[in-house]
Amino acid sequence: MGQAQTDTRELTEAEAAAELAALRARIERANAAYHRQDAPEITDAEYDALKARALALEEAFPALATPESPTRQVGAAPAEGFARVRHRVRMYSLANAFDDDEVADFVRSVRAFLGMGEDAPLAFTAEPKIDGLSLSLRYEGGRLVQAATRGDGQEGENVTANALTVNDIPERLESAPDVLEVRGEVYMTHADFAALNARQAARGDKTFANPRNAAAGSLRQLDATITAARPLRFFAYAWGEVSAPLAETQFASIQRLKALGFQTNPLTVRCATVPEMLDHYAAVEQQRATLDYDIDGVVxxxxxxxxxxxxxxRSTTPRWAIAHKFPAETAWTRLEAIDIQVGRTGALSPVARLTPVTVGGVVVSNATLHNEDYIAGRDAKGQPIREGRDIRVGDWVQVYRAGDVIPKIADVDLMKRPEGAEPYEFPTHCPACGSEAIREEGDAVRRCTGGLICPAQAVEKLKHFVSRAAFDIEGLGAKQVEALYADGWIREPADIFDLEARYGSGPRQLKNREGWGDKSAKNLFQAIEETREIELNRVIFALGIRHIGESAAQLLARHYGSWAAFRSAVREAEDRQGAAWEELIDIDGIGVVMAESLVTAFAQERERASIDRLAERLTITDVAAPTAEGSPVAGKTLVFTGTLEKMSRAEAKARAEALGAKVSGSVSAKTDLVIAGPGAGSKAKKAAELGIETIDEDAWLRLIGAG
Structure with a gap:
């Protein structure tokens, strides 16, 4: 360090503050040189000595210890658990493309939405898709105040203490907007991953399957000192809430993040055409094997x-981005058995049990076989796939991970088929309850007709109910649901909210079950209580009604606004005619198939009673009607008809909804305004008959201030 250090007991607070400021500046400069410029200025020993001296001063003068101090990077006291963080701006996932044609389709869809011709300039950025853990960093006044995982996109976990230990993440920013949420990926290099696993093995600890798992597990440690000992890195590539724009373009914004001190990926480029995008994809794919970190595509x-x-x-993905995934890695192994799983909608799904094999760095022992047609070597239309080769138990099969996630069977090697292998006979009865399993015309899957008497369907519905996008009850996962159902403690969703009353005390207590204890039981009861108040769209999705996914649930919640209105409307639509039915099928994005599923579910007495028992135990929050300050169409129902010439129909719909309006597909007495372009026919005529105001596209643009 150059000179002997003064004993902290001989310093005044003012002298200690001056020395501590100098130490922090040197440590931060050393961090930048080592982690951001790859040009270390001091040795590891000198660096450790600087931090040790700073820590000694902070311990001697507690008033000088600040949250942003570099000493925080050695960790903090273990937390009891991670608090939930509501993202100010939702963290969306990405739609995927798996071949060149899908990329070209994506670009065409962007042009169509914007009403742009094929020759109009339209640039894209192209960047590697890092295989890590998404993280959002919130800076206020240039200081890191919160770090949160992606979670379900709306809520994540507060991992601020752990993020402070990652050297790629600046604690302070200069010349940044007053509020800036930087988003990116936490990852681990191959070299660091190998070294970490070697240390784990030497200590007799569990090793990690791949760098992504290692990074995710390291960031989510309750003890930040463990995270500090793990070699985590961070690439910034996006942002959430900002008080002032970073730049006018994606590419310039990434450059701005780099100037602020973040690591950004050097393989990010700007492309003017689809061929340029595909050329860069090919170039990145060629470098994939030599990069020191995992990527699974180009965004x-x-x-x-x-x-x-x-x-x-859209409901879960941006229209302006897509992930072009790399081809899946494959491997060959033996098919040992075919099991049938029964899903929450009664679907019989065949699962391949395999001799374990490593595919893309992950050990795979199970794979989906889709349905009975796929096993037989044909598609849903009866046309041959795999040149008509069927799949039999004992076969040597080729396995791949679709999107590097879901294991699937691609092909079969007939040369290695064992003698006596018999064609697989798909069951015609449910393996869980024995009810007949039928395949309706036009349906690709066979379904159990047992309904609520089928234990497999009941368990799968409960698993869906507690899943992340539904009620997301921490501590109540698939295994716990299966065990509690098997013992009769829960049979339907409403029973979950009675658990504490029934099993929180008395002779049969949750804490006395195998695998539980007093603390874990209390934590579960608390987690259940925290979900009693829940958004309408999550309740609708959690019901597990066939065809009603997250997107449909959000559309329904936004349209009806409250549980009472939603339930009443669905009941009124049971006869499949009348105003309620017409309103339901006219919700843009719903249609007849989804509407049929809804009314069928609520029409069944036992299922309706189960839903009502659940609702009685909840506080289901209304969906506030979308508003935009000063919007002339907020709360109104609009219909677009005919040809729009200055923006696409899709963009017009999106603009209207952003201004707080509802967009319907048909004209009715509830319609407030019709926007009619050239070629408007029956809808414009009906609007005239009903006396509904009708305007042209120019008037529409003037109305919303875009003309």
Whole structure:
């Protein structure tokens, strides 16, 4: 360090503050040189000595210890658990493309939405898709105040103490917007991963399957000192809430993040055409094996941020971005058995039990076989797949991981088929309850007709109910659901909310069950209580009604606004005619198939009673009607008809909804305004008959201030 250090007991607080400020500056400079510039200025021993001296001063003068001190990077006291964080701006997932044609389709869809011709300039950024853990970093006044995992996109876990230990993550920013949420990926390099596993093995601890798992597990340690000992890195590539724009384009914004001190991926480029995008994809794929970190594709984003704003979002993905995934890795292994699993909608799904094999760095022992047609070597239309080769127990099969996630069977080697292997006979009765399993015309799967008497369907519905996008009850996962159902403690969702009353005390207590204890039982009861108040869309999704996914649940919740209105409307629509039915099927994005599923579920007395028992135990929050300050169409129902010439129908719909309006597919007495372009026919005529105001596209643009 150059000179002997003064004993902390001989320093005044003012002298200690001055020395501590100098130490922090040297430590931060050393961090930047080592982790951001790859040009270390001091040795590890000198660096450790600086931090040790800073810690000694902070311990001697507690008033000088601050949250952003570099000494925080050695860790903090273990937390009891991670608090939940509500993202100010939702963290969306990405739609996927698996071949060149799908990328071209994506670009065409962007142009169509924006009403742009084929020759109009349209630039994209292309960047590697890092295989790590998504993280959002919130800075206020240039200081890191919160770090949160992606979670379900709306809520994540507060991992601020752990993020402070990652050297790639700056604790302070200079010249940044007052509020800035930086988003990116936490990952681990191959070299660091190998070294970590070697240390784990030497200590007799569990090793990690791959760098992604190691990074995720390291960031989610309750004890931040463990995270500090793990070699985590961070790439920044996006942002959430900002008090001032970073730049006008995606590419310039990434450059701004780099200037602020974040690591950004050097393989990010700007592309002007689809061929340029595909050329960069090929170049990145060629480098994949030599990179020191895992990637699983290339992400394309519309470069112009104003166009991103016009494109907006679907329910879970942005319209302005797509992930072009790399081809799946494959491996060959033996098919040992075919088991049938029964899902929450009664679908019989065949699962391949395999001799374990490593595919893409992950050991795979199970794979989906889709349905009985796929096993037989044909598609849903009866046409041959795999040149008509069927799949039999004992076969040598080729396994791949679709999107590097779901294991599937691609092919079979007939040369290695064992003698006497018999064609697989798909069951015609449910293996769980013995009820007949039928395949309706036009349906690709066979379904159990047992309904609520089928234990497999009941368990799967309960698993769906507690899943992340539904009620997300921490401590109540698939295994716990199966065990509690098997013993009769829960049979339907409402029973979950009676658990504490029935099994929190008395002779049969949850804490006395195998695998439980007093603390874990109390934590579960608390987690259940925290979900008694829940958003309408999550309740609708949690019911597990066939065809009603997250997107449909959000559409329904936004349209009806409250549980009472939703339930009443669905009951009134049971006769499949009348105003309630017409309103339901006219919700843009719903249609007849989804509507049929809804009314069928509520029409069954036992299922309706089960839903009502659940609702009685909840506080289901209303969905506030979307509003936009000063919007002339907020709360109104609009219908677009005919040809729009200055924006696409999709963009017009998105703009209307962003301004707080509802967009319907048909004209009715509830319609407030019709926007009619050239070629408007029956809808414009009906609007005239009903006396509904009708305007043209120019008037619409003037109305919303875009003309």
């Amino acid at each position: 394309y984003k519309v470069d112009d941020l104003a166009l991103q704003g016009r494109l907006g979002y």
